[in-house]
Amino acid sequence: MSRDICLDAIRSCLEGVIPAAIATADREGVPNISVLSQVHYMDPAHVALSYQFFNKTRRNILANPHATLQLIDPETVAQYRMRVRYLRTETAGPLFESMKAKLAGIASHTGMAGVFRLLGADVFEVLGIEVVPGATLPAPVRNRSLLAATRRCCERLSACTDLEELLDRTVTDLRALFGIDHAMVLMADEAGGRLYTVASLGYRASGIGSEIALGDGVIGVAARERTAIRITHATSDYAYGRAARDSSLEAGGAGDAREIPFPGLAAPHSQLAVPILAGGELIGVLFAESPEAMRFCYDDEDALATVASVLGAMIHVVRQSPAAEPAPEDAAVAEPRGAPARLHHHAADDSVFVDHQYLIKGVAGAILWWLVRQHAQHARTEFSNRELRLAPCIRLPEASENLEARLILLQRRLTERCEVLRLEKTGRGRFRLVVQRPLALEEMG
Amino acid sequence: MVERTRSLSPALTAFLEGDVSLMLASRDAAGWPTLGRVLACDVSSDGGRLTVYLARTPNAALVAAVAETGQAALVVTKPSTHHSIQLKGRDAAVAPAGEGAAPVVAHHVTGFTRDVGLIGFSTAFSRTLMAHDPRDLAAVTFTPEAAFDQTPGPRAGDPVEP
Structure with missing residues (x-):
């Protein structure tokens, strides 16, 4: 194929806005077309397709691993043909969980909740991509540059000297540089079973101290699998015990309850959780959400993953910093007054x-x-x-x-x-x- | 393959000629499958033959594969409902599109635009997707031998009565 282009350049075709189509052929050479609800970007040389039913396409790729996909850019209408070769199927782990979460959003958006269920992630090697000649629409002008914002954010994080400054800088810059209005930073506890919120942005109640169990919702799955989890449309499959949270909020969070309500949006349409790692250790999760569908795309995921990786490295750095400074002079502290x-x-x-x-x-x-x-x-x-x-x-x-x-x-x-x-x-x-x-x-x- | 069909039912014919999205696949002599977007579909008056029209230049490999092997798989989907049928044939032949192609294509593009409009795609989007040079049209004609339900779900791929 001539005019081969890199998979990274056409990831907007892989957001599930317009279903892709795949052509396969069986052992006798009879061709078949299927519509694909999800083509998942893995790396520049691999995609994964959602395996949901044992259908003709699945039978065909097991017999003949060669296939061709046709993809459409939802904004420019540019079309691409991608030649692929089936390698393997994964039924658990980071890839599977990323696809499962995203598919849940796509399913509820397209009225297919309950129909689409991920059985496996079929991994394909990308052999070549060609541009299909045809008319296109002009690409929309972006209101920000993610790469420039990422660079600036990483530079500012690198200048921080303690954990508090790092957390404050992270949420401040998510809003100022990335236009993100709702975000949280959660830290993993040492036992590894839970995450607790240490910084948040844009919620009525900050939710500082609220906890999420490993594996619960996009945040818990991102932590457990140590992979980015991104949802582009609302889905109840990944909701955070909303009923409990709402009733707790209505009650003012008071009383004998020993849970701090999770602050998340009542109706998020886009969610993105990226793990914060340092030296192979899970430190926490950086989470952003939006009431808008399709708010976070592959490039946003890359941007926040990069920010999270600098944040993780800097948390590691400040932990290694020299311990206490000399004790300060005793300040004049006002005596406690009033009723005990x-x-x-x-x-x-x-x-x-x-x-x-x-x-x-x-x-x-x-x-x-x-x-x-x-x-x-x-x-x-x-x-x-x-x-x-x-x-x-x-x-x-x-x-x-x-x-x-x-x-x-x-x-x-x-x-x-x-x-x-x-x-x-x-x-x-x-x-x-x-x-x-x-x-x-x-x-x- | 299920048994050779005599002719397409009036209901299926109406579906094929309605507000649908069309994709055609074939494979070359080496077994590589390929596919492309189809602009319109026309059922012969006796219901026994199907002709699809597609732009030749953007689908050069597909047109060549059809000419080489005669294999054809056509997926017909109504985007707003996901209802989808796949038709297969093995006697597909390529010919230049005749005089009659233009109004059939125009009718289909209008129908396609209408249906994807129901799920939020702009007219500019669908007109751009279907844009083509009328002098570049090819006609692929085949006898549909089998039809399969392709609506997403566990029954996708089941044979249906044509």
């Missing part, structure tokens, strides 16, 4: 309630309880991250690298939900506990 605030601690899950309102639990809850006890017993207000690592009752997992993330979570949660207590950074690896009212501490069994 009642703090309850439940040892079973380290949950802490302030005046009967749930505040926090888990490692962040244990840290808070240790701090307020130090304050009560020794009138201490100045602390270092290092002593938290050494405090036996905080029960940080072995070799925990996420203490800083827990402190950020605790600090933000206090700012949002507690008028009595505040954490202030006083230097690298150091912070101050500010207590506004006297505290009455009570340990519950």
